[in-house]
Amino acid sequence: MTRRHFPALAVLGLGLAALAWGLASLQMVFSVERAEAVAAQDARRTALAFYAGKTVDMKLAELLERSLKRIDGAAADPLTPDNGLMLVKGGRQILPRPIQFMEGDSATATELYENLVRGQYAVDDDPDSPWAQRVQLLGRFIAALNAKDVSRIEDFFRDILLQRAVFRLSAAREIPFMLALLEKFVEKSDPDPGLMRALLRDSVPAGPGREKIEGLQRALLNARPKFTRPDFDFLAARIVALSERSGVEHSSFSSMARLEPSEVMQGPIPSGAPPALVGLRWYVKQVDGEPHGILVDLDSMLAEVTTNMVDLGLLQVEDMVELAGAVEHVHPSDSLPVTVRMAGREKALREIKERYRMKTALVVFSGLTLTAALALLALAWRRKERFLAMKSDFVAAVSHELKTPLASARLMAETLERKLANSPEARDYPERMVKQIDGLSFMVENILSFNRLDKGGWMAQKSHVSLEDILVYIRTEIQNRSATPVEMALEGLEGATVEADPEMMTLLFMNLASNAVKHNDKERVRIVARRGEGSGLHILFRDNGPGLPNSEWEMVFTEFYRRKKQDGASSPGNGLGLAICRRIMTEHGGSIRIVSSGAEGTVFELSFSA
Numbered sequence: 001m002t003r004r005h006f007p008a009l010a011v012l013g014l015g016l017a018a019l020a021w022g023l024a025s026l027q028m029v030f031s032v033e034r035a036e037a038v039a040a041q042d043a044r045r046t047a048l049a050f051y052a053g054k055t056v057d058m059k060l061a062e063l064l065e066r067s068l069k070r071i072d073g074a075a076a077d078p079l080t081p082d083n084g085l086m087l088v089k090g091g092r093q094i095l096p097r098p099i100q101f102m103e104g105d106s107a108t109a110t111e112l113y114e115n116l117v118r119g120q121y122a123v124d125d126d127p128d129s130p131w132a133q134r135v136q137l138l139g140r141f142i143a144a145l146n147a148k149d150v151s152r153i154e155d156f157f158r159d160i161l162l163q164r165a166v167f168r169l170s171a172a173r174e175i176p177f178m179l180a181l182l183e184k185f186v187e188k189s190d191p192d193p194g195l196m197r198a199l200l201r202d203s204v205p206a207g208p209g210r211e212k213i214e215g216l217q218r219a220l221l222n223a224r225p226k227f228t229r230p231d232f233d234f235l236a237a238r239i240v241a242l243s244e245r246s247g248v249e250h251s252s253f254s255s256m257a258r259l260e261p262s263e264v265m266q267g268p269i270p271s272g273a274p275p276a277l278v279g280l281r282w283y284v285k286q287v288d289g290e291p292h293g294i295l296v297d298l299d300s301m302l303a304e305v306t307t308n309m310v311d312l313g314l315l316q317v318e319d320m321v322e323l324a325g326a327v328e329h330v331h332p333s334d335s336l337p338v339t340v341r342m343a344g345r346e347k348a349l350r351e352i353k354e355r356y357r358m359k360t361a362l363v364v365f366s367g368l369t370l371t372a373a374l375a376l377l378a379l380a381w382r383r384k385e386r387f388l389a390m391k392s393d394f395v396a397a398v399s400h401e402l403k404t405p406l407a408s409a410r411l412m413a414e415t416l417e418r419k420l421a422n423s424p425e426a427r428d429y430p431e432r433m434v435k436q437i438d439g440l441s442f443m444v445e446n447i448l449s450f451n452r453l454d455k456g457g458w459m460a461q462k463s464h465v466s467l468e469d470i471l472v473y474i475r476t477e478i479q480n481r482s483a484t485p486v487e488m489a490l491e492g493l494e495g496a497t498v499e500a501d502p503e504m505m506t507l508l509f510m511n512l513a514s515n516a517v518k519h520n521d522k523e524r525v526r527i528v529a530r531r532g533e534g535s536g537l538h539i540l541f542r543d544n545g546p547g548l549p550n551s552e553w554e555m556v557f558t559e560f561y562r563r564k565k566q567d568g569a570s571s572p573g574n575g576l577g578l579a580i581c582r583r584i585m586t587e588h589g590g591s592i593r594i595v596s597s598g599a600e601g602t603v604f605e606l607s608f609s610a
Contacts, residue, residue, distance in 0.1 A: 020367075027360065030356060034356040038349065041345055041348055045339070045340050048314060048340045049321075049340045051309070052305050053334070053336055055309075056305055056338060057333045057334050059301060059304075064283055064285055067085065071086075074095055075089075075094050078222050078256065079218060079221065081252070082095045085295075086282055086293030086294065087290070099224070099261045100261055101227060106230075107230050107234065109175065109176045109231040110176075113180055113238070116138070117180050121138065131173060134160070138180075138181060153189060157185070160181065165211075172226060178216055179238055183242055186245055191246075193246070193248075196246040196247075197246075199215055199216065200216050200217060200246060201249065232257075236257040275332065276330050276333055298323075306319070316343065320340070321338060321341075322338075322341055323336065323339070324338075324339040462500055463501075464499065465497060465505055466497050467496045468493045471490055477513075478510070478527075484524065486517060488527040489526075489529070489530075492530050493529065498537055498588075500588050500608075501587075511577040512543075512577075512581060513527060514577065515577050515578065516544075519545045519546065520544065521546060522544060525543070526601075527544075528541075528542045532605060536609065539606040540595070540603055543602055545602055547602055548594065549597075556578050557578045557581070559575065559579045560575035585606060588608065589608075590606065590607050591606075591607050
């Protein structure tokens with residue numbers, strides 16, 4: 001009945017397999033579709049984030065470009081506010097201006113100013129030094145002021161400016177000197193307002209090829225680090241008072257003079273570095289090889305970019321451009337981790353997930369239907385398995401039934417052998433009958449053993465087994481059963497034992513010995529069983545048969561394999577012997593293999609686990 005239904009079951013199985021493959025492919029399509037939809041959403045957000053990041057970078061660059069003139073102006077003029085500006089030249093911070101004073105609280109410049117005002121002119125030991133000349137000119141100038149000699153006042157004042165242009169003294173002398181000079185000038189005369197503005201705030205030409213003489217306001221601010229705080233505050237207050245008296249603007253100077261000391265900033269980025277954000281506050285870019293920077297409000301800029309993208313229709317009103325992830329202290333502006341938070345994206349992802357869930361439910365329902373069909377197929381297969389089991393039981397029963405008449409036939413042959421012992425003509429008949437019956441009995445025993453091993457009904461009952469005793473028994477049995485003389489030697493196996501099932505070990509070595517006899521084409525069978533080297537127990541079993549080609553070393557251990565002879569006929573036996581040997585070794589956690597084979601015979605290696 002199974003043979004009659006097998007084609008239909010095969011077609012049904014193929015159909016169900018095709019249906020299962022189709023459902024799996026459909027689910028894969030749904031998964032790919034979902035992944036592509038999510039990827040499209042991610043790609044859109046990535047593209048928008050890239051656009052936003054480039055826009056931020058471009059706006060930062062434009063903002064700095066518009067501020068370059070302010071930076072250069074502030075760097076050149078200490079009276080120009082430097083709020084939000086940065087400049088580093090030669091590795092030295094120019095902007096923001098470092099507010100520093102000379103350490104200590106000495107008032108050297110104040111004392112010098114007061115001495116000059118009182119007319120106590122301290123000079124160097126050298127009467128021809130620039131300072132001595134300067135003091136002499138100051139005395140002459142004040143004398144001219146006191147005498148109200150206008151022409152001499154102008155001449156001495158011009159000489160002082162010329163001498164100052166030629167000999168630049170230290171700021172600690174130059175500024176107190178000019179302050180005392182101008183105060184006397186204003187006190188004793190009515191100097192030109194333009195000249196006073198140039199001397200106090202702007203600058204005075206020093207002649208061809210010479211730098212201009214800075215006004216006192218700028219000179220004091222530039223020389224701030226060369227004065228102690230008391231000296232600087234005193235001089236600044238006197239300059240403010242003189243500026244007010246002269247009608248010269250001084251608000252920016254007063255503001256800059258009141259700044260508290262600050263730490264000098266390190267160069268924000270080295271020369272040659274790309275444009276970057278420093279501390280998320282300063283945008284710094286190399287201009288002519290020097291770092292120029294501006295203070296930025298990154299949050300406001302991101303909000304502005306968001307508004308622009310909403311106006312362009314790229315974002316919704318509720319979306320936002322923002323920073324995501326860690327930002328280094330000095331971070332290149334073209335790789336800021338700008339991202340776009342999109343409220344619509346979450347809604348789109350939920351819709352994608354819902355569609356995928358509905359499609360998956362359809363696939364699951366179809367899969368349940370397929371499962372039911374597979375259950376029916378399994379039921380049919382189970383009926384087939386029961387049939388095969390019944391067949392196996394039938395083989396076992398037949399083999400068992402064969403053993404009884406074979407045993408009786410052997411007993412009668414032995415009886416006949418004793419009766420005909422004195423008859424030369426028939427003396428070897430009973431012996432031949434016994435050997436034939438023994439061979440048939442061994443074949444039936446192999447069939448029964450293979451059936452038990454194949455069904456898992458024969459489990460190893462292990463005990464301490466002497467391999468030497470088993471091999472001695474095998475030698476006796478094989479010599480009695482073989483029509484060809486058999487020589488079997490045991491080498492190095494004295495006292496060799498193993499934890500194994502004795503019945504299975506006996507069957508294993510009997511099969512190896514029977515194969516050696518069965519496939520031997522020589523006048524005498526020679527078998528050597530010796531102990532091999534290495535850890536654990538290794539038995540080398542060698543015969544003197546015709547040998548096997550390498551291609552068949554593994555095939556001979558498969559069930560029912562019988563190699564072909566040169567004339568095309570099959571080798572003797574039922575193809576179960578070596579298959580039984582391998583199953584027995586596997587049952588004991590060991591292995592059997594062919595290690596060499598040739599015209600001198602075949603060597604089997606049996607390895608038992610330690």
